[in-house]
Amino acid sequence: MVSERGLDVLRAIVQDYVASREPVGSKTIVDRYSFGVSAATIRNDMAALEEDGLIAAPHTSSGRIPTDKGYRMFVDHLAEVRALSTAQRLAIRTFLEEGADLEDVLARTVRMLSQLTNQVALVQVPVVPRSYVRHIELVVLSASRLLVVLITDAGRVDQRVVELPQSDHEHLDELELGELRARINGALVGRLIVDVAPALTALAEELSPTRRAVLERIGAALAATVDDRRQDRLLLAGTANLARTERDFPGSILPVLEAIEEQVVMLRLFREMELDDRGVSISIGRENPLIGLAETSILAGGYRSSAGEVARIGVLGPTRMDYSQNIAAVRAVARYLSKLLGEE
Amino acid sequence: MVSERGLDVLRAIVQDYVASREPVGSKTIVDRYSFGVSAATIRNDMAALEEDGLIAAPHTSSGRIPTDKGYRMFVDHLAEVRALSTAQRLAIRTFLEEGADLEDVLARTVRMLSQLTNQVALVQVPVVPRSYVRHIELVVLSASRLLVVLITDAGRVDQRVVELPQSDHEHLDELELGELRARINGALVGRLIVDVAPALTALAEELSPTRRAVLERIGAALAATVDDRRQDRLLLAGTANLARTERDFPGSILPVLEAIEEQVVMLRLFREMELDDRGVSISIGRENPLIGLAETSILAGGYRSSAGEVARIGVLGPTRMDYSQNIAAVRAVARYLSKLLGEE
DNA sequence: ATTGGCAGTCCAGTGCAACGAGTGCCAGAC
């Protein structure tokens, strides 16, 4: 069981390790922080922290470093987010405001963010695909599974399987299905695929509650398909910072560089990170779905683009990063960017 | 003096070193290539090559590696450009043709090129600034020097000093200058700054030959200013390839990453590379103006964008790269890109 | 619960010797 002081020790270990890249020992902590207890006591606390998997020793008889779980505990409960300095805020304002068009503003944003954090910065550039719905087909696979096929004027076909609500015991017979198909097509054909979601919501109003549940599933499937198909790009900056923190990547920075070059994958990962109440989302080390990013952490924030939709902005760096400062930077830049784009 | 066979030895050294990253010794050459002479003879040739600064030994009693000058000799006189395989050509075609808009085609191009070469690929995205000329001012600095000031509607002011032709002994007096100023402004004010060059050419027709020379200088200065002001972007891909060839960078890849992130600097460098008769330009190691790129070579090619102007495309990698293949790849992709964009 | 002390562990650095790849040079052969 980790005591109250144990958590303070964890905080000290994280801060010290982030600052020095040296595994931190009990003596260091006693010297550098005023806990008012002896090294042996700290050692006991550290044993408890290790027991709980929050810290680990690279080898017997060396100091401890935080594990992914330790960093998680730190960012969730122990880190206080420092506000940016006035100078930094001013720099963000003036630099971003000089941007000409959206592309330029985002390019500036990503550079600014990478300089502010000394990490790799990423910004999602929302690009709305201009395809129109040509036809939607529904095929019954079994009593509880439905295949939804979306055909657009670009000639592209996407399909997706939908699990129907279990509670709904009235099977969809061919007749009903035909009606549903006709209604959905009536409501959607000829529309831009980005308008599919609102149109479906409107359609749902006209249906009985049981059918509405089915429609919702179909709508979700279509939304997911459209989402997958967005040709969003990713702006990157500060790759050099990866090389600068090379020593934090045991093997090499190669897998990291490979991962961030896979824009499609990174975008999905980025989109799937859900913001917490602080307006950021953090994915630490092996929490990360991509193996290449096992030694890196990603902070994501959201900004509201001119179209009103939420796009992502974030930084990526070694798990050994200054979370407090980076959270502050991502939040500040995201907030300012939303404001700037909202005004226009 | 390097003999005929000496150059063959150089070619062998370059090829072997590029393939193996091992300094190559006389014995290796005798074993692997059939020169029909003994190792001692090769050693003599190598001594001559070293004398001429074409190869060097990392330390006494080790094999030789090519110097920048050696690579230069290789690409200028010894390398034969291998044509791409049919499969590769087909891959280029089909992959690029799927691109939606210019941005998308270029994004695909840069990825394609980096995969083809296993190097960092760069593509210049031409962006024409939409500013209009508001006023042009001419100020005499001395008998032979003139200050040209360009003011555009964005409120931006650029100035440039022009050296007047020495042969022209009639000094420009204030009166004449005034007339010239009026004519230039008459011809240019209100025009897009990208149209400055053709408009000036038209104006030159109306002037006397002596004045025409002056106008040409002014025109060149304005063109240079406009060129500097272009907000061209650079698309990058394959940064991971740098990490993959990490061992070719004695210190670290950090300075290289830093250099390619400086888009403005890279663009200027890129633009200043003049294509040779093979349609490519090669800058090797320390020939490069940027210190951070002292261990890298850049190959540049040109493609004709839809607007008809020439933009750059290229690859960047360690000086120890497969020049033959990379030249072929850059040429093929540049050519195909021009064709694709020309059709539209 | 906390502390001082002590034995034990492991890493990083150092010095040394043996090894091997490759050169430079020279005297002799073609």
Add this chain to the structure above:
DNA sequence: GTCTGGCACTCGTTGCACTGGACTGCCAAT
């Protein structure tokens, strides 16, 4: 003149043993 085989020499690399230092874990005492 050009080429060749041979030989001494130079260095980088590898393996090994050794030492110093930085920690930890545990225990008995407070």
